[in-house]
Amino acid sequence: MMAMPDAIYGGHSGVTSSDKPLEYRDPNQSVKILGFWLFLATDMLLFGCLFATYLVVRTHTDGGPTARSIFDIPGFTLETFFLLTSSFTGGLSTLAMRNGNKKALVSWFAVTIALGLAFIGLEVHEFIGDVASGATWERSAFLSAFFTLVGTHGSHVTVGLVWMFLTLLQVAKRGITPITARKVFVVNLYWHFLDVVWVFIFTVVYLSGRVM
Amino acid sequence: MAVHGGVTREPGHKKHKATQYIVGYLSSLILTAIAFGLALTHTMRVGPLIVVLTILAGLQIVVQLYFFMHITEGDGPPFHALFLILGLIFTFAIALMSVWIMGFPAFMAQVS
Numbered sequence A: 001m002m003a004m005p006d007a008i009y010g011g012h013s014g015v016t017s018s019d020k021p022l023e024y025r026d027p028n029q030s031v032k033i034l035g036f037w038l039f040l041a042t043d044m045l046l047f048g049c050l051f052a053t054y055l056v057v058r059t060h061t062d063g064g065p066t067a068r069s070i071f072d073i074p075g076f077t078l079e080t081f082f083l084l085t086s087s088f089t090g091g092l093s094t095l096a097m098r099n100g101n102k103k104a105l106v107s108w109f110a111v112t113i114a115l116g117l118a119f120i121g122l123e124v125h126e127f128i129g130d131v132a133s134g135a136t137w138e139r140s141a142f143l144s145a146f147f148t149l150v151g152t153h154g155s156h157v158t159v160g161l162v163w164m165f166l167t168l169l170q171v172a173k174r175g176i177t178p179i180t181a182r183k184v185f186v187v188n189l190y191w192h193f194l195d196v197v198w199v200f201i202f203t204v205v206y207l208s209g210r211v212m
Numbered sequence B: 001m002a003v004h005g006g007v008t009r010e011p012g013h014k015k016h017k018a019t020q021y022i023v024g025y026l027s028s029l030i031l032t033a034i035a036f037g038l039a040l041t042h043t044m045r046v047g048p049l050i051v052v053l054t055i056l057a058g059l060q061i062v063v064q065l066y067f068f069m070h071i072t073e074g075d076g077p078p079f080h081a082l083f084l085i086l087g088l089i090f091t092f093a094i095a096l097m098s099v100w101i102m103g104f105p106a107f108m109a110q111v112s
Helices: A027-057 A073-098 A102-132 A141-174 A178-211 B019-041 B046-068 B079-102 B105-110
Strands: B002-004 B007-009
Touching: A027 A141, A027 A178, A027 B079, A073 A102, A073 A141, A073 A178, A073 B019, A073 B046, A102 A141, A102 A178, A141 A178, A178 B019, A178 B046, B019 B046, B079 B105
Parallel strands: none
Antiparallel strands: B002 B007
């Protein structure tokens, strides 16, 4: 196994590189993490626009289904629980990576993917139920905005699941190197970000929809 | 040099603990439980309730950023935190100002 390039990069930014977490020790990798934070800032704008649209048209139901009539409390509560827990297990995979524990890393990735699949399964089930009851996205402005916002989050989660699975395969094959460590860290940043977006979806869409 | 799971590690390099993640998870569960409890039991009037729910969601951002995303760590100056704060300001500005302007009576009369 290769040694850390400490000798080369030691003293970078006035800190000896071994003081830093594994994913930041190689400057080539840490600049990619910085770039990913920039992506998250822009992805946030996408969701900001979709939330703005939803908030503006949420009462425009055109006599069709309303928020109160289609939102199923046990369904979105369970979805929330699965996603919050998967954010935690994703965090534990970052922890395993930092401790150099490949077996734990792969296991926590598998648990996170399973929870993410459960979340997506429930969401698809919810959407199918809505459509079957006549709440299609062409029915009203409210439903168009609802399916676009929640569906964009759901497709982000789907992409995240594929991405995490591919990262899992790379870790299983190559072990924990500065490169795979950065990949593990970045996919988890994305996953935690999606958890935050979901917190706003259940607050702005589901809970507010039940009380207003 | 102790070799552990394929990663060379310096002697005395401290093992990272799960405490931070457990605290983060419990905080997110508690904040979520409060939000669901308040919204679904109808104990508050709608106006103040929406404000409380928004504050709870804001705290969840802090929990994820600090406990899970390690916003305070990094290599060099905290540029990533600046990107994120700027992104958050734009996001909230877009959403809240849209709500504000579209709530004007002139607009409410036109779009229904």
